[in-house]
Amino acid sequence: MKHADEYRDPALALLLADKIARAAYARPQYRLMEFCGGHTHAISRYGIADLLPANVNMIHGPGCPVCVLPIGRIDNAIELVLQHPLTLCTYADTLRVPASDRLSLMQAKARGADVRMVYSAADALRLAQEDPAREIVFFAIGFETTAPSTALAIRAADRLRLPNFSVFCNHVLTPPAMSAILGSTQAQGSGGAGIDGVVGPGHVSCVIGSRAYEPVAEEYCRPVVIAGFEPLDLMQTVLMLIHQINRNRHEVENEYTRAVTREGNAMAQELMEEVFVLRDSFEWRGLGEIADSAYGIRQKYARFDAERRYGIARRRASDNKACECGAILRGEKKPADCRVFGTACTPDNPLGACMVSSEGACAAHYSYGRFRASAAAQTAGLAL
Amino acid sequence: MRQAWAQALDYGKGCVDMSHGAGGRAMAQLIEELFVQAFDNEWLRQMNDQACFAVPAGRMVMSTDSHVVSPLFFPGGDIGSLAVHGTINDVAMAGARPLYLAAGFILEEGFPLAELKRVVESMAGAAQEAGVCVITGDTKVVERGKGDGVFITTTGVGVVPPGVDISGDRARPGDRVIVSGTMGDHGVAIMSFRENLSFETAIRSDTAALHGLVADMVRAVPGMRCLRDPTRGGLATTLNEFARQSGVGIRIFERAIPVRSQVSAACELLGLDPLYVANEGKLVAVCAPQDAEPLLAAMRAHPLGRNAAEIGEVIADAHHFVQMQTTFGGSRTVDWLSGEQLPRIC
Numbered sequence: 001m002k003h004a005d006e007y008r009d010p011a012l013a014l015l016l017a018d019k020i021a022r023a024a025y026a027r028p029q030y031r032l033m034e035f036c037g038g039h040t041h042a043i044s045r046y047g048i049a050d051l052l053p054a055n056v057n058m059i060h061g062p063g064c065p066v067c068v069l070p071i072g073r074i075d076n077a078i079e080l081v082l083q084h085p086l087t088l089c090t091y092a093d094t095l096r097v098p099a100s101d102r103l104s105l106m107q108a109k110a111r112g113a114d115v116r117m118v119y120s121a122a123d124a125l126r127l128a129q130e131d132p133a134r135e136i137v138f139f140a141i142g143f144e145t146t147a148p149s150t151a152l153a154i155r156a157a158d159r160l161r162l163p164n165f166s167v168f169c170n171h172v173l174t175p176p177a178m179s180a181i182l183g184s185t186q187a188q189g190s191g192g193a194g195i196d197g198v199v200g201p202g203h204v205s206c207v208i209g210s211r212a213y214e215p216v217a218e219e220y221c222r223p224v225v226i227a228g229f230e231p232l233d234l235m236q237t238v239l240m241l242i243h244q245i246n247r248n249r250h251e252v253e254n255e256y257t258r259a260v261t262r263e264g265n266a267m268a269q270e271l272m273e274e275v276f277v278l279r280d281s282f283e284w285r286g287l288g289e290i291a292d293s294a295y296g297i298r299q300k301y302a303r304f305d306a307e308r309r310y311g312i313a314r315r316r317a318s319d320n321k322a323c324e325c326g327a328i329l330r331g332e333k334k335p336a337d338c339r340v341f342g343t344a345c346t347p348d349n350p351l352g353a354c355m356v357s358s359e360g361a362c363a364a365h366y367s368y369g370r371f372r373a374s375a376a377a378q379t380a381g382l383a384l
Numbered sequence: 385m386r387q388a389w390a391q392a393l394d395y396g397k398g399c400v401d402m403s404h405g406a407g408g409r410a411m412a413q414l415i416e417e418l419f420v421q422a423f424d425n426e427w428l429r430q431m432n433d434q435a436c437f438a439v440p441a442g443r444m445v446m447s448t449d450s451h452v453v454s455p456l457f458f459p460g461g462d463i464g465s466l467a468v469h470g471t472i473n474d475v476a477m478a479g480a481r482p483l484y485l486a487a488g489f490i491l492e493e494g495f496p497l498a499e500l501k502r503v504v505e506s507m508a509g510a511a512q513e514a515g516v517c518v519i520t521g522d523t524k525v526v527e528r529g530k531g532d533g534v535f536i537t538t539t540g541v542g543v544v545p546p547g548v549d550i551s552g553d554r555a556r557p558g559d560r561v562i563v564s565g566t567m568g569d570h571g572v573a574i575m576s577f578r579e580n581l582s583f584e585t586a587i588r589s590d591t592a593a594l595h596g597l598v599a600d601m602v603r604a605v606p607g608m609r610c611l612r613d614p615t616r617g618g619l620a621t622t623l624n625e626f627a628r629q630s631g632v633g634i635r636i637f638e639r640a641i642p643v644r645s646q647v648s649a650a651c652e653l654l655g656l657d658p659l660y661v662a663n664e665g666k667l668v669a670v671c672a673p674q675d676a677e678p679l680l681a682a683m684r685a686h687p688l689g690r691n692a693a694e695i696g697e698v699i700a701d702a703h704h705f706v707q708m709q710t711t712f713g714g715s716r717t718v719d720w721l722s723g724e725q726l727p728r729i730c
Contacts, residue, residue: 004652010713017713045657047714231712347722368716 007230008046016235017051023239026246027196030056032238033331034199035178037064037359038229044368046231056238059331060354060361062177062287063201065142066093067353067360068329070283072315073170074099077139080168080310081105081113086135088168089124092117093357094141098350100317105139121146121153121167128157128165137306138167145203147171147295148268151275154297154304168306169297172282174204175212176293180284181330182220195331197241199234200226202256209264210254221250228256275301283316285353286325320345323352328361335365342366389413398497405491405525418501419521422508423487427519435519437484440543447474448539456503456533458577460570460588461664463536464506469593469664471538472514473613476595477667479550479602480542485511487521487538492531503534514593516540542595547606554609555630559698560676562669564597564683565590565691566642567619571661572650587646592665597688601669604682610670613663620659620718622668623706626698633701636718638711640695659708660721670698 024030034040040060043049049058062068074097081088088105095106095117109115118124124138140150150167157165182195200213205226213224223244227237237255244251254260275298282294297305306312319325323345324338335341335354345351347363354362393413403410420428427435451467461469468485475482487507491500511518518538569590576587594613601608610630614622619641627634643658651658665688671679676694683689696708706718 004649008712010711013713044716045710046712047710047716048712050714051712231714363722367719367722 004230007228007232009232012232013051013235016232016239020051020056020235020239020242021053023242023246024053024056028055029196030242030245031059031194031196031331032056032199032241033059033061033181033195033197034227034234035061035063035174036199036201036204037067037357038203039063039199039227039234040361040364041359042229042231042234044364047368048231048234051235052238056242059195060328060335060364061181061198061331062284062329063143063174064354064357064359065146065172066091066097066357067325068172068177068284068286069094069097069141069170069353070285071099071317071319072283074105075103075315075317076312077168078103078105078108078113080137080306080312081115082108082111084135084310086137087114087116087127088137088139089116089118089127090139091119091141094139096350097356121150125153125156125162125165128162129160132164135164135166138165139170140167141170143172143174143201143204144207144272147276148207148265148271151271154275154301155271157304158301166304166306166309167297168312169276169295171276171295172284173293173295174201174208175216176290177284177287178213178216178224179219180287180290180293182216182222184330195222196245197223197225199237199241200224200252202226202228202233202260205254205256205260205264207265207268209262210252210260211262212264213252217250217252223250224252226252226254226256226260228259274298285319286329288326319353320351325352325354325362328354335362338362389417393417393497395498395501400491400493400495400497400500400525402493402525402527405523411523415523418504419523422504423511423518423521425517425519427517428521433520435484435486437519439483442546443544445475445478445480445542445544446539447471448537449474450535450537452532452535453574454532455574455577456499458589459573461591462503462506463534464503465510466589466591466664467536467538468507468510468514468516468518469591470615471540472516472593472595473664473667475540475542476593476598477550477611477613478542478544479548479598479608479611480544480595481599482514482516482540482542482595485516485518485538485540487518487536489521489523490531490535490537491523491525492533493525493528495531495533500534503536507536510593514595516593545602545606548602548608550608550611552610552612552626552629553631555626555632555634555670555698556609556672557632557698557700558673559609559670560673560694561623561634561636561696561698562671562676562679562683562692562694563614563619563642564594564667564669564689565665566644566647567614567663567666568643568647568651568658568661570664571618571656572647572658574662575654575656576650587644587650590663590665592688594665594667594688597667597683597686600682600686600689601679605671605675605679607675608669608671608679611667613667615662615664617721618658618660618662619668620657620706621721623718624704624720626668626670627701627704627706630698631704633699633704634696634706635699635709636696636706637709639709640693642691642693659718673697
């Protein structure tokens with residue numbers, strides 16, 4: 001496949017693997033967090049961990065928008081669509097996320113709620129135009145990647161004066177979450193948990209630009225390298241991070257130059273600025289409350305805000321107590337360290353955030369990485 | 385003995401209504417004018433509620449499959465041909481020669497008779513091409529909103545040649561894994577055609593009856609161990625089923641798995657993995673290592689096995705994992721599908 005195979009060349013991969021192995025001499029451990037779920041998925045899918053030396057560890061970050069959505073917000077969405085005669089449009093991944101009382105949007109749909117899967121906010125907007133008698137609510141989730149398209153849909157609805165379209169906004173921002181994670185791990189010192197460098201978000205950075213991470217890298221003295229999603233992108237990024245770590249540098253570098261600039265997409269940024277406003281604080285599943293980390297809808301567009309239109313109240317719902325998602329998202333624990341991993345918590349019956357979407361750290365490890373863990377245990381003579 | 389009906393079925397504007405399932409004259413007319421005429425054979429012409437047929441000696445195979453595909457018509461096929469191929473293939477995967485089919489139709493009130501005719505004629509065409517008769521059937525009508533146009537359940541019976549013992553629990557370490565052609569064509573064809581997804585490809589469904597190919601394979605290698613058509617859940621699911629049933633592990637090589645470039649591009653765009661995408665005209669076989677070459681030769685000599693390829697081997701593994709060496713050089717687990725990859729595709 002043109003424009004993809006070039007970034008999956010096994011010969012180049014071996015070359016890079018060799019360079020990484022030679023570069024990773026300065027420290028006993030290099031702990032690199034890939035922030036994005038898309039990166040986690042690519043690492044698992046192409047078996048990249050196999051090509052890295054034993055002292056280079058990839059830690060899976062919180063960059064899966066479905067995973068970090070707090071249960072309370074899904075409870076809100078379920079309540080909304082069960083209690084009002086409306087259509088809730090949602091991305092497919094959100095359908096299966098377990099909420100309180102063993103419900104999910106898919107379960108709500110089975111109980112008669114009108115929940116429909118869409119591929120974009122524009123699809124939801126089109127539904128509202130086609131069926132003016134029906135209230136359409138778009139369940140907006142995602143980072144700065146999906147936020148501009150939601151903003152665009154809201155602005156279009158405003159221009160079309162659509163009375164039957166609104167958005168339940170749950171867009172969250174990556175730089176504050178990255179700060180929160182680096183801040184919490186730094187406090188623990190060098191003993192045990194810690195992150196030496198960050199594989200920075202690729203698609204998000206197309207929108208907000210690589211400069212958005214400069215304050216984070218500066219404040220926590222950690223290198224950030226923005227990476228593409230092909231396996232060679234990730235290998236090259238790992239090498240760039242190791243070089244920075246070896247030289248005690250902590251800059252924001254850009255490996256994904258074919259898509260990302262330092263400034264990002266100005267038009268998308270203006271659009272988000274026009275439609276959205278920062279919330280004081282927002283809950284992240286597994287990470288807790290993070291200040292200035294999410295978008296709400298500006299007063300100017302209030303009539304398209306489902307929270308205002310339907311008086312959606314804030315709900316708190318806690319994760320399963322046995323679940324280690326928080327520690328896994330902060331890079332302090334690995335999926336296999338959690339005692340419910342693979343037993344009570346599986347992709348088919350997820351208890352915690354990281355098992356929910358295929359991009360979640362636990363789901364990715366469950367689907368792609370388990371045999372490695374079991375092979376290691378077998379060689380060690382352990383019974384699993 | 386054909387009865388003259390007051391008015392012929394209106395294929396122009398007519399729709400299925402509740403009377404077509406009520407047991408009265410309208411139902412009799414629909415059965416005679418459409419079903420019996422299309423599937424025409426000695427058993428149906430007898431107009432009994434069942435079909436009596438003689439069976440050859442030996443082991444019989446029986447399988448049933450319900451078809452609820454949406455959309456009903458897609459590039460390369462439709463629910464009618466799919467309903468025939470699906471059940472013929474399930475019977476054939478025991479190494480059997482399919483003999484007869486039964487078909488049950490659940491029609492939704494309001495379903496255009498013209499579309500029903502198209503589906504039934506496609507079914508009849510597929511059955512005729514496969515040399516298998518639909519010898520009995522049933523029709524029910526449900527109220528509007530309680531179906532999705534038409535659902536078709538087909539049941540097939542077949543006979544297994546002596547000496548053939550094919551089963552998903554017979555894979556042994558050292559055996560070879562072979563596929564008959566490119567993976568994922570059907571699922572991507574359906575996906576590209578589905579409403580709400582404006583996405584065009586030249587991909588057609590691979591829907592086909594595989595019993596001819598299976599007959600050639602059984603002739604070449606009567607000792608073949610496992611055979612299955614990787615429909616829902618795709619290749620990954622079939623391999624996991626073999627691994628679990630046989631109590632073994634399987635190691636495959638991504639580079640060796642045939643996937644059309646259009647299919648892999650579409651999967652890339654949609655975030656799908658072709659290993660999990662449905663096929664309707666492909667099979668996966670497991671055979672002893674020394675049988676791999678003759679089996680591949682027999683498959684490649686058949687039009688439906690031209691792109692047959694050996695993709696991996698059976699290994700000992702207490703966890704019954706399916707592993708894949710990626711083209712990139714790493715390895716990964718090819719796990720059971722979680723949730724659903726494509727809603728309702730077969």
